Amino acid sequence: MATALLTVDLDALALNWTNLDRAGGGAETGAVVKADAYGLGVAQVAPALARAGARRFFVALAEEGIALRDALGQGPEIFVFNGHMPGDAATIRDAGLVPLVNSIDQMVMHVEALPGHPFGIQLDSGMNRLGMEPAEWAALREIALAQNPRLVMSHLACADEPDHPMNRVQLDAFREMTDGIEAPRSLSATGGILLGAAYHFDVTRPGVGLYGGLPFVDAQPVAHVDLPVIQVRDVAPGETVGYGNTWTAGRPTRVATVAGGYADGIHRIMGPHAYLYAGETRCPIVGRISMDLIGVDVTDAPEVPATLEFLGRHQSVDTVADAAGTIGYEVLTALGPRYARRYTGG
Numbered sequence: 001m002a003t004a005l006l007t008v009d010l011d012a013l014a015l016n017w018t019n020l021d022r023a024g025g026g027a028e029t030g031a032v033v034k035a036d037a038y039g040l041g042v043a044q045v046a047p048a049l050a051r052a053g054a055r056r057f058f059v060a061l062a063e064e065g066i067a068l069r070d071a072l073g074q075g076p077e078i079f080v081f082n083g084h085m086p087g088d089a090a091t092i093r094d095a096g097l098v099p100l101v102n103s104i105d106q107m108v109m110h111v112e113a114l115p116g117h118p119f120g121i122q123l124d125s126g127m128n129r130l131g132m133e134p135a136e137w138a139a140l141r142e143i144a145l146a147q148n149p150r151l152v153m154s155h156l157a158c159a160d161e162p163d164h165p166m167n168r169v170q171l172d173a174f175r176e177m178t179d180g181i182e183a184p185r186s187l188s189a190t191g192g193i194l195l196g197a198a199y200h201f202d203v204t205r206p207g208v209g210l211y212g213g214l215p216f217v218d219a220q221p222v223a224h225v226d227l228p229v230i231q232v233r234d235v236a237p238g239e240t241v242g243y244g245n246t247w248t249a250g251r252p253t254r255v256a257t258v259a260g261g262y263a264d265g266i267h268r269i270m271g272p273h274a275y276l277y278a279g280e281t282r283c284p285i286v287g288r289i290s291m292d293l294i295g296v297d298v299t300d301a302p303e304v305p306a307t308l309e310f311l312g313r314h315q316s317v318d319t320v321a322d323a324a325g326t327i328g329y330e331v332l333t334a335l336g337p338r339y340a341r342r343y344t345g346g
């Protein structure tokens with residue numbers, strides 16, 4: 001088979017959830033599974049997280065809640081970050097979703113379309129992305145709290161930088177808006193959990209740390225990507241490899257051509273900076289990354305295995321993200337539909 005293989009380790013996923021649950025102290029630990037569980041497959045990932053103990057799940061769009069409800073069955077709560085948008089009412093009702101309404105307009109739309117249907121509240125504590133600002137919240141607060149919102153939440157802009165003064169600014173703003181209320185409160189995603197107890201409140205919302213990404217430095221790798229070797233050739237000094245002749249052999253070089261490319265989320269810009277692993281040997285990518293193929297210098301490997309590792313034991317999503325000037329989140333969500341997928345453990 002010449003298909004790149006994406007293996008998702010559901011045991012590592014569950015362990016990451018459990019360790020983030022410990023790090024979150026007494027707070028209840030939820031699970032963010034937006035964007036098809038960060039590209040890894042919500043149908044398999046969500047039930048594994050539920051078995052680990054997660055009872056509150058989060059998606060970005062109401063549409064994403066349909067597949068998630070199918071995967072989880074009745075019981076777990078499913079929150080929608082984008083709230084209640086026009087046209088969402090039937091989806092929210094049928095899949096039993098809880099929109100995190102982020103404006104007075106959304107609140108009005110929600111109670112008119114689905115009277116008595118649960119909702120949560122999203123507040124802006126300074127990120128200026130989604131949520132009610134303090135003045136808007138002050139106007140709505142009494143009415144909203146009288147209807148027992150399932151969650152009152154906000155989101156940190158700089159939680160991956162523990163010393164950033166914005167963390168404290170947002171913590172203070174969130175407390176100012178919510179101290180004394182009865183509804184459960186939530187401020188922290190992965191980064192916020194690691195900022196300490198003051199940031200935990202009642203419910204945490206980890207995403208990327210579950211999937212093996214920073215800022216959870218102790219995360220176990222969850223996504224493993226292995227690329228089949230299609231051909232191996234010897235290239236003489238002075239010969240070139242790949243489109244545009246961007247790489248020239250400076251020594252007698254063994255070049256393996258593997259199945260995988262930018263259509264598989266191995267971004268073309270990684271080319272001059274990225275490596276694949278042949279067993280324990282780190283092998284540089286040579287020449288341009290094509291849509292479906294990559295050339296790799298395997299000269300220093302004692303033998304050329306059937307597959308080379310792009311993600312996994314030797315290389316994290318954040319290492320390869322660096323090669324593209326991006327973040328682990330984008331590497332995961334860009335992997336795409338072409339992989340043969342295998343789920344282990346769980």
Ligand SMILES: *Cc1c(COP(=O)(O)O)cnc(C)c1O
Pocket residue numbers: 032034081154155188189190191205206207208209
């Ligand atoms: C994506 C997201 C999360 C999860 O963030 P991670 O950094 O992946 O842990 C939590 N809350 C909100 C509002 C989000 O958009």
